[in-house]
Amino acid sequence: MGPVGTAVVRDGGAALPHGFWAAVRVWLEKPQVANRRLCGAAIEAEGTVLLGDGGEGSPQLAAGGPGRELRAVLRTLLPRARPAGQPASPTKELAVQDVYSGTVTFLPLEENNEGKYQIKKCNIYQIQLTHIKDEEWSVSIVAPSSEDWFSDGITYPKLAWLGNELLSKLAKWSVEQKHSEFRSTLSLISVAKYCKVYQDLKEKYKEMVKVWPEVTDPEKFVYEDVAIATYLLVLWEEERKEKGLAKKQSFVDLGCGNGLLVHILSNEGHSGRGIDVRRRKIWDLYGPETHLEESSIMPGDSHLFPDTDWLIGNHSDELTPWIPVIAARSSYSCSYFVLPCCFFDFHGKYSRRQSKKTQYREYLDFVAQVGFVCGFHVEEDCLRIPSTKRVCLIGKNRTYPPTECALIDNRIAQYIQNRQTCAVVACDRGVGFNHKDRSDVCKEAGSEPPDNEMETAGRIWMPGFQPREKVEQIRNCAALPRDFVDDVVLNVANLLLNAVPQKSNSNMHGGNMNTWNQGESLSLKEVAEHLNKETLKRLKSEYGGLQTLLKNNHQVFEVLNGRVHIRDWRKEKPSRKTKPEVKRCLSAEAFKTRLCWFFVHHPDGCSLPSESCPYAHGTEELRQSQTIKKKRHI
Structure with missing residues (x-):
């Protein structure tokens, strides 16, 4: 084992050594951010082990005597690309962390004839953190000689890549003081399943890029919808296993746009349809099996979906806050998935409050709050799509028993009425509406709605609601005189x-x-x-x-x-x-x-x-x- 690279870092913000272990965690859980040929990694198991005497043939993990506690993580590396002529083969790897000595050793595993895994003799490498003096530290990678390193160009790049690309990223991450306000990508589903399904769908629907008749960028929209479809298919498969369901879930995509997501989900065996106020040229290419409807959606009793398992809002704009409401009122078993983009309230554009949050984070919190009022356990996840707005909100399970549906319905009506009233007051005062924290939601929505609101709830839930216009207006200043x-x-x-x-x-x-x-x-x-x-x-x-x-x-x-x-x-x-x-x-x-x-x-x-x-x-x-x-x- 010898050094393949060393990077000296200056830690002015006192991030080390904690920052080093955070960087190692990124490489363990999300190796694709450094190695673009990987789709991700699946953490199979982790726990503490005692450093033993070291049996014959065992690699030297760290200096020091036996009996010290180590952290072991078993992961599977998932290739993004498939080598020509052979199926993709995920690689298992054992990472052993020694916090005391500041090292983490990566041990590739191979399956023997008995079906058990053992440590391979090659491709072992170690990442080390060393304190030099004061604010000066070094991050190093040591590995065997080139004779004992076999690069496949995917899971294991060349040694030069370890010493340059990976090392520079680890050094940078170690002293970064960045704290994300969002969940990790694909935190609610199996990354291994996602990678497999995504590769299959990408290959299956890649021809759509060549025949795309819209003016929008075909590669962005096709692969984004393939990624969203992949996420939903894996999510729904796991839900079927969890609930013991045999039949595939049905869906309705509200504001389906180009309809590609509907087309993919339908082709993959899920019965459903898409509704949008404006027909797209590409709809004609899908065929009769893809059910798409040109119609405006007015939130009200005429747009409920009692026989539908899931409602989808993919960049659904003015319908986004309404989708949890429609799901809650459609049936007790109806769930929803929304991917918010443009910021809309129940009555029009969303007005933010003055806060330390970004507008995007605040809007996501509002949409999550709507789901909570509607009686859902709201979960958040980040999708792997080429977009800055990639956080989705999922309402899958309820917080109340079926006997309380009427009570929840009244709470929803009062909440919507209060949002509308506050928006009018805010407009009169010339300030943005300051919505309350989740802890105040039940108080805000707990009283009985006024008589006129109860009457409205039986027909259209908010008179004056403006659905998306059938003719898309150009509002990017290009049509100004x-x-x-x-x-x-x-x-x-x-x-x-x-x-x-x-x-x-x-x-x-x-x-x-x-x-x-x-x-x-x-x-x-x-x-x-x-x-x-x-x-x-x-x-x-x-x-x-x-x-x-x-x-x-x-x-x-x-x-x-x-x-x-x-x-x-x-x-x-x-x-x-x-x-x-x-x-x-x-x-x-x-x-x-x-x-x-x-x-x-x-x-x-x-x-x-x-x-x-x-x-x-x-x-x-x-x-x-x-x-x-x-x-x-x-």
């Missing part, structure tokens, strides 16, 4: 340019770095304070408001960390994300197809010479867009 946008851009640019003394030189087109006025940077709040009320009101109706408008006009502005800057094109660097050949193609098509804003409006003109600027310096340089020509040709 050009004159309005140009006026805002000019006003904001002048505000930034006049925030510092002018260094104007009208003849310096593409001139000196010291004479071209770059303006000052201002926060979005400061910029908004200089715009009139009518402008702000109009922007508020758009998603993202002022920030979105400024980002859309990226020729002129750069928005970084909530601050607005005048873009200096001399400092622009080519994006690493775009492939060179694609970038050249895009640049050629767009080159000189729009007027240069700086040439027309900036007091010093454009900072680039005409031949370097991608925009036209005057109408005589304007070219027809190649994209338009292609469309006409098609």
